[in-house]
Amino acid sequence: MRTGSIGTWKYSGMTIDKDAAHLPAPTDSHGANAAAEVTRGWDHIGAIVVDATLQRRQNYNETVKPRVEALIAAWPDAATTSGFRQHLDTGQLSEVIDWPSPGRLAQVEDITQVFEREGIETVGELRGTLEDHAKGAALREALAGVRHVSPKTLDYIGVLSSIATPNPG
Numbered sequence: 001m002r003t004g005s006i007g008t009w010k011y012s013g014m015t016i017d018k019d020a021a022h023l024p025a026p027t028d029s030h031g032a033n034a035a036a037e038v039t040r041g042w043d044h045i046g047a048i049v050v051d052a053t054l055q056r057r058q059n060y061n062e063t064v065k066p067r068v069e070a071l072i073a074a075w076p077d078a079a080t081t082s083g084f085r086q087h088l089d090t091g092q093l094s095e096v097i098d099w100p101s102p103g104r105l106a107q108v109e110d111i112t113q114v115f116e117r118e119g120i121e122t123v124g125e126l127r128g129t130l131e132d133h134a135k136g137a138a139l140r141e142a143l144a145g146v147r148h149v150s151p152k153t154l155d156y157i158g159v160l161s162s163i164a165t166p167n168p169g
Helices: 045-054 060-074 081-088 102-117 123-131 133-144 151-160
Strands: none
Touching (some): 045 102, 045 123, 045 151, 123 133, 123 151, 133 151
16 A cells, blocks of 8 residues: 555745735635625515526626626616516516526526515515524525525525625635
């Protein structure tokens, strides 16, 4: 049996001034800045639902954020669940966010229905519900019943509603 280190390499001690300024920001698996993840949030129910739905396996800055910003610009009154519902019922979400996939659009509908059933109208109410142990557990359980809503997505909805989360690793 062979012992010792195999295939180990070491960075050179040589450096160029201001190297750190040229390093990219740490990113998560979706290309989002991991430090920004902690403070990301929306004061718009529609934005939270769309962001949480689109973020799976997508580059945040290139794919998700521009679509969420387009939604807010087109539907500023969708900041409440009832306002978002009125716009969803027009059938124009796909055009507003330039997203043709029926699966993601169905997930937006399903998450919105959960918010309606749970009586969540504003981002403040969403945040309050998630921060309350019993109500938060009930909401998480209801959202977990939506296809493609994983524990990570549930945590991410909290981030989007501006609940403080610990800085990842």
